[in-house]
Amino acid sequence: MASEDTKERLLDAAERLFAEHGFAGASSRALIEAAGVANQAAVHYHFGSKEQAFTAVIERRIRILTQDRLARLDALESTGDQSLESITRALVGPLMEAARTGDDHWLKLLARSRIERGPHWDSAGPAAREMFDRFVDAYAKLAPDAARETIAHGVYLLSGSMLNAILDTQSLRGVGHGLEKLDEDRNALHERALQFLLEGFRASLGATIDSNA
Numbered sequence: 001m002a003s004e005d006t007k008e009r010l011l012d013a014a015e016r017l018f019a020e021h022g023f024a025g026a027s028s029r030a031l032i033e034a035a036g037v038a039n040q041a042a043v044h045y046h047f048g049s050k051e052q053a054f055t056a057v058i059e060r061r062i063r064i065l066t067q068d069r070l071a072r073l074d075a076l077e078s079t080g081d082q083s084l085e086s087i088t089r090a091l092v093g094p095l096m097e098a099a100r101t102g103d104d105h106w107l108k109l110l111a112r113s114r115i116e117r118g119p120h121w122d123s124a125g126p127a128a129r130e131m132f133d134r135f136v137d138a139y140a141k142l143a144p145d146a147a148r149e150t151i152a153h154g155v156y157l158l159s160g161s162m163l164n165a166i167l168d169t170q171s172l173r174g175v176g177h178g179l180e181k182l183d184e185d186r187n188a189l190h191e192r193a194l195q196f197l198l199e200g201f202r203a204s205l206g207a208t209i210d211s212n213a
Helices: 002-025 028-035 042-047 050-079 084-101 105-112 124-142 148-167 180-184 186-208
Strands: none
Touching: 002 028, 002 042, 002 050, 002 105, 028 042, 028 050, 042 050, 050 084, 050 105, 050 124, 084 105, 084 124, 084 148, 084 186, 105 148, 124 148, 148 186
């Protein structure tokens, strides 16, 4: 039990440090110190290497996010409330809620997958495959004539664009044109981004989806 507790503390600390500093910027020693672990070989003992600790962090976070997203999707399927917007809210809702509650450090970690490169990210895609497949299937039921590749592109772009809208508000300051106001009300910004992205997704599906879906 104590060993598992130490492992979880290391994962929690690693998630925060990798999110803030990236893979290269967070050393094994820093992970151990942030976790408050006395054993200086703890990362090697529990994971084998910093690379494997990173893989464990990514797989744990994607597993948690996948469970949340799929629970929302299951709820929609059980009630029959499946529309383009409701399915998309199941996809991006966990991101928006994390930003509202302040538990958003892991969003920065996911965002890094879009700018960092290296073999330490190799497990991210396979870990997210189940979630991706389920959402593509859900959207395909609304737009049966749409190519699955088109739908998959939409899932990717929706998630990435929402991450950008949630995390990158500092760049709005000083631009003018009223953009600073978006930074003053993050919830309104997220809703505006969602509606904008929904229209783009609907347009990419063309005439294959009911305009009321």
